[in-house]
Amino acid sequence: MNRQELVNLIKEKQSYLCVGLDTDITKIPKHLLSHADPVFAFNKAIIDATKDLCVAYKINTAFYECMGIRGWESLQRTVEYIPSGIFTIADAKRGDIGNTSTQYAKTFFDTYNFDSVTVAPYMGKDSVLPFLQFPEKWTILLGLTSNEGSQDFQLQQTGDEFLFEKVMKSAMEWGTPDNLMFVVGATQSSQLGYIRKMVPDHFFLVPGVGAQGGSLQEISTQAMNKDCGLLVNASRAIIYAGNGEDFATDARNAALQYQQEMATYLSQMVSSEI
Numbered sequence: 420m421n422r423q424e425l426v427n428l429i430k431e432k433q434s435y436l437c438v439g440l441d442t443d444i445t446k447i448p449k450h451l452l453s454h455a456d457p458v459f460a461f462n463k464a465i466i467d468a469t470k471d472l473c474v475a476y477k478i479n480t481a482f483y484e485c486m487g488i489r490g491w492e493s494l495q496r497t498v499e500y501i502p503s504g505i506f507t508i509a510d511a512k513r514g515d516i517g518n519t520s521t522q523y524a525k526t527f528f529d530t531y532n533f534d535s536v537t538v539a540p541y542m543g544k545d546s547v548l549p550f551l552q553f554p555e556k557w558t559i560l561l562g563l564t565s566n567e568g569s570q571d572f573q574l575q576q577t578g579d580e581f582l583f584e585k586v587m588k589s590a591m592e593w594g595t596p597d598n599l600m601f602v603v604g605a606t607q608s609s610q611l612g613y614i615r616k617m618v619p620d621h622f623f624l625v626p627g628v629g630a631q632g633g634s635l636q637e638i639s640t641q642a643m644n645k646d647c648g649l650l651v652n653a654s655r656a657i658i659y660a661g662n663g664e665d666f667a668t669d670a671r672n673a674a675l676q677y678q679q680e681m682a683t684y685l686s687q688m689v690s691s692e693i
């Protein structure tokens with residue numbers, strides 16, 4: 420999916436919600452465990468219940484990889500089930516020497532046909548460039564993450580800037596707003612406005628609302644740009660909103676609340692085109 424298609428989708432659905440499919444087999448409702456593929460059965464119900472409310476699904480590969488081949492099968496069924504026209508994110512946080520990064524990129528872009536993959540920048544330019552070579556695909560680079568450990572390296576001063584600023588400024592020379600997004604954590608509210616000034620055009624994937632306590636209002640008022648420029652992810656707050664037979668309805672209601680709040684911010688804050 421290209422940038423214009425993504426912007427149009429946000430406009431049509433009045434939503435910049437990304438539903439995180441961090442599906443943990445120990446947390447899904449018990450009645451699903453009799454299915455041949457319980458993780459897929461859960462994801463299918465969540466997708467059916469939320470697909471009109473969100474513009475993206477993020478599959479965190481850790482929750483699938485830990486189950487070995489069965490997990491990869493659940494991942495494949497899930498990504499194939501997501502309706503075309505919804506943006507897909509493989510949250511794999513990859514990055515390695517160039518030829519290895521190319522194999523990671525092939526895995527998620529060619530073999531599984533995701534629109535995007537999350538990439539860790541620590542190994543530098545040659546570890547990131549291979550992901551950016553794939554036409555119509557997106558690299559989502561970790562900028563300033565939502566977790567406490569972001570202070571250990573990302574928020575360390577290097578010269579007159581933080582390390583995460585150096586990373587983001589460098590990466591803006593490697594990719595463009597058409598193939599590169601940044602992860603910026605919703606819990607980093609004191610930095611959001613500053614980061615948006617530094618990076619005016621790129622999309623941000625913003626995790627950390629819901630279970631991690633980030634504020635949708637703060638993100639939206641501080642980091643929206645003229646194209647919206649945001650994909651806000653919630654995983655546990657949506658997929659585990661309920662735990663009974665009607666878990667999918669509970670998930671829908673949680674997603675609906677986010678979408679309705681997003682529609683308000685879109686109407687207030689973005690240029691009349693949106």
Ligand SMILES: O=C(O)c1cc(=O)[nH]c(=O)n1[C@@H]1O[C@H](COP(=O)(O)O)[C@@H](O)[C@H]1O
Pocket residue numbers: 439441479510537563564565566602603604626627628629630631652653654655656
């Ligand atoms: O890259 C990510 O998606 C990510 C970056 C980050 O800084 N913080 C963060 O929580 N995430 C991911 O976003 C999701 C957050 O899940 P919830 O806290 O349940 O909404 C998980 O899949 C995390 O791995």
